[in-house]
Amino acid sequence: MKWKIIIPIIAILLVGVIIIALIFSTIPHVPITLPPGERKAIILGSANDFYPYEAEDNYGGGNDATFVNDVGNWTFSDTNSLGFHTIINSNVTPGSLFIQPIGPESVDGVFNLNYSQFYGLEEYAMYNLTANIYIQSIGPIQGNGVRIGLEWLDSVNQVVRIDWSRYENSSLNLWFPLNIIGVCNNETGNEITALNLLLSVEGSFDVWTTEGVYYDDLMLDKWISVNNTNPVDPNPPPSSIDSDGFPAQALHVYWILKSHGYTDDNIFLMLYHTNDPVIDIKAGDGILNDLVGAVIDVENDQVNASRFKQELNASDYRSFATKINPKDQLIVFMTDHGSNGVLGDGNATFHFEADNSFITEFEFYDLVKNIDCERMMINVDSCFSGNFLNQNKNIGQSWYDLPNCLFVSASSNVFSWYWISNNNGDGFAGSWFFHQFWDQLDQNQTVANAFTFAINFIPWKQWAPLIVTQSPLMQDNLGINTTWSFNSDPSL
Numbered sequence: 020m021k022w023k024i025i026i027p028i029i030a031i032l033l034v035g036v037i038i039i040a041l042i043f044s045t046i047p048h049v050p051i052t053l054p055p056g057e058r059k060a061i062i063l064g065s066a067n068d069f070y071p072y073e074a075e076d077n078y079g080g081g082n083d084a085t086f087v088n089d090v091g092n093w094t095f096s097d098t099n100s101l102g103f104h105t106i107i108n109s110n111v112t113p114g115s116l117f118i119q120p121i122g123p124e125s126v127d128g129v130f131n132l133n134y135s136q137f138y139g140l141e142e143y144a145m146y147n148l149t150a151n152i153y154i155q156s157i158g159p160i161q162g163n164g165v166r167i168g169l170e171w172l173d174s175v176n177q178v179v180r181i182d183w184s185r186y187e188n189s190s191l192n193l194w195f196p197l198n199i200i201g202v203c204n205n206e207t208g209n210e211i212t213a214l215n216l217l218l219s220v221e222g223s224f225d226v227w228t229t230e231g232v233y234y235d236d237l238m239l240d241k242w243i244s245v246n247n248t249n250p251v252d253p254n255p256p257p258s259s260i261d262s263d264g265f266p267a268q269a270l271h272v273y274w275i276l277k278s279h280g281y282t283d284d285n286i287f288l289m290l291y292h293t294n295d296p297v298i299d300i301k302a303g304d305g306i307l308n309d310l311v312g313a314v315i316d317v318e319n320d321q322v323n324a325s326r327f328k329q330e331l332n333a334s335d336y337r338s339f340a341t342k343i344n345p346k347d348q349l350i351v352f353m354t355d356h357g358s359n360g361v362l363g364d365g366n367a368t369f370h371f372e373a374d375n376s377f378i379t380e381f382e383f384y385d386l387v388k389n390i391d392c393e394r395m396m397i398n399v400d401s402c403f404s405g406n407f408l409n410q411n412k413n414i415g416q417s418w419y420d421l422p423n424c425l426f427v428s429a430s431s432n433v434f435s436w437y438w439i440s441n442n443n444g445d446g447f448a449g450s451w452f453f454h455q456f457w458d459q460l461d462q463n464q465t466v467a468n469a470f471t472f473a474i475n476f477i478p479w480k481q482w483a484p485l486i487v488t489q490s491p492l493m494q495d496n497l498g499i500n501t502t503w504s505f506n507s508d509p510s511l
Contacts, residue, residue, distance in 0.1 A: 056346030056393055056509065058287040060276055061339060064269025065322050065355040067262060067295045072505045078138050084237040086114040092137060097128035100220075100231075102358050108233045110151040110194045115235035118220050120227035125162060130218040130234065131170075140214055142203055144492070145434060147240040148484035149198045149482050150218060153233040154191055162222020164188025165232055168203040170215035179211055194235075196263065196483040200434050202213075225431060238482050260440040266292040268400060268449030270309045274300075275461045279505045283314040287330060287339040290315050291322040291372055294481045300448055302333065302441040324376035331386040340390050341481030344432045348394045348509065351387065356402030359432060367406040367432075369399070380407045384419050394497055395424045396466070396511075402435045404428035405492040418494040425497055427470065429453055430489035436478070451478045460505065466493075467500040 078084055083091040086104060093116065095102030105117045118128040134140070150167045154160065164186040171179045182201035203211055216239070224230040273288055291315075292298060297308045317326055332342040343349055356370040361377060368377040387397065399407050405428040408416040418426060428453045429435040441448045455476045459469035470493050474486040485491055493500065505511045 060350040061130045061287045062269050063289045063353045064266045065291050066265045067292050077240050085112040093132045094132045099124045100126040100128040105466040106479050110235040115233045117233050119231035125223045128220050132216040134216050144241050145202050147200045147237045149196050151194050151236045153194050156230040158225045160188035160222040167197050168217035171211045172213040174212045196487050198487050209507040263298050263448035264439045265297050265354050271300050288315050289317040289322045302446040320373050321391045323371045323374045324378045333389045343392050345391050347392045349392045350396050352398045354400035357403045359403040367403045398427050400429045400450050405431035428492045435489050442506045452485050463506045465504045
């Protein structure tokens with residue numbers, strides 16, 4: 020009896036489902052449409068405190084750097100090679116130092132100059148040593164090769180640490196520069212009181228009777244720096260000044276985006292310029308204050324790590340990130356001091372002058388990976404900026420895996436350099452690299468062409484292009500760097 024009741028009910032339900040399906044099948048399908056893509060940008064300039072460049076002119080122009088007359092105050096050590104002065108081969112000025120094997124055995128030769136015995140040494144300064152090298156051989160040096168170093172010693176002449184450049188063993192029969200940067204700090208616990216400059220070659224040569232390595236025209240630049248690991252203790256040197264450099268670089272990007280059609284509604288500008296009410300990006304352009312007319316969303320004391328992380332947070336309804344749609348493109352530009360010493364593991368942080376806060380590379384990645392947009396270009400303009408865009412300190416091996424992103428950094432895992440004002444031969448205030456990079460973009464060059472131009476730029480009174488002194492990096496997960504520009508479709 021029960022089955023006789025249940026069967027008609029099931030039949031009725033099936034008929035109802037069929038009728039409903041037929042009704043829905045006749046309703047026109049309306050696809051979900053996304054809003055058209057827009058161009059948006061987050062620009063961060065979070066410092067204006069700079070420390071000035073001071074060249075060691077007495078050293079750079081003297082015989083200990085140019086070897087015009089003799090070996091100078093350099094000494095040499097090795098039992099399997101000779102180190103001596105020669106005028107046979109030279110770079111710019113006549114005369115050079117030469118390491119020559121005296122047998123087929125491996126060479127381990129080192130020229131050493133006790134720099135601090137003859138020239139001043141300044142605590143907390145960054146020392147940038149460049150040497151021009153010529154490897155005379157028919158094949159690569161068999162072994163490590165050539166490198167230069169900064170050897171820091173304490174008051175009892177014990178080695179505190181040695182900062183070495185990369186090895187080079189295959190740049191044959193061509194003068195090329197090697198570069199190393201070190202800081203005269205005391206983070207190791209031993210007080211640094213002396214500095215030795217080292218010119219080294221390690222390995223063997225194919226034809227030891229005629230081959231060897233020449234060194235010539237050394238330059239040692241000194242930069243006064245702040246201890247970003249702990250800016251308060253020890254106190255930075257008294258020569259700190261508020262300057263145009265960092266805010267000028269952020270404003271440079273802002274005005275270029277504005278000139279290429281970005282609206283202020285689509286640009287979020289965070290700018291720290293306390294005590295610096297006049298910012299002059301470029302000398303001779305007729306604009307005396309580039310702050311005039313700029314729409315700044317967050318400025319001065321509010322420009323800190325907490326606010327920056329809030330604006331990048333796509334899950335925070337108050338953030339700029341929530342205004343970014345899936346079809347949009349986003350530019351993130353950041354400029355300030357950076358460090359690879361805060362975390363203690365070699366990974367990088369980005370500094371905020373307002374409250375001495377910082378954002379780590381991991382925090383930054385965790386935020387930007389959740390921003391849903393069509394394409395993104397991230398520029399980090401700070402010391403150790405390549406490390407900031409890298410999953411660990413092995414630069415170039417593990418870039419962050421954002422599939423819609425093109426990364427550009429001002430440097431690898433080394434210091435980056437900036438002009439504190441436009442009172443220099445280059446005529447601009449800000450980043451040696453990104454000023455040139457963005458200036459080329461402004462002239463409708465592709466990202467690839469702008470990058471190539473900037474890495475080959477030799478700043479005023481410097482000896483080597485930026486690819487040598489700070490090694491800017493680019494990683495293009497989109498594969499568009501050779502076509503993307505302000506003239507492309509879609510446009511930068």
